[in-house]
Amino acid sequence: MNYLTNESIDYFFKLLCIEDSNVEKKTVFLHQYIYETFGNFRSTVDIDIFEKYVTVKDNQRIICTYEIQLDSLITSLYRDSMGFLLLFDITNKS
Helix, strand or coil, rough: CCCCCCCCCCCCEEEEEEEECCCEEEEEEEHHHHHHCCCCCCCCEEEEEEEEEEEECCEEEEEEEEEEHHHHHHHHHHHCCCCEEEEECCCCCC
């Protein structure tokens, strides 16, 4: 299902997840939220887009999150975002 071509979507929410590079907590968090499972991950340089469709009071909503690791693309993806998740490792003092 593609949110850009699906006319039954009543609301669309775009969230960005921001964290330090080489930290996999964001990927694990998003994968658990969207797919309700944990997986094995390795650090990559790319963009991952996660979509979750939910129905609230008979209205279908999509929550679309972007995992970004390329600095050159971050500013273009900030545009039209409704919020962000800031994830960090409290055990890492740097």
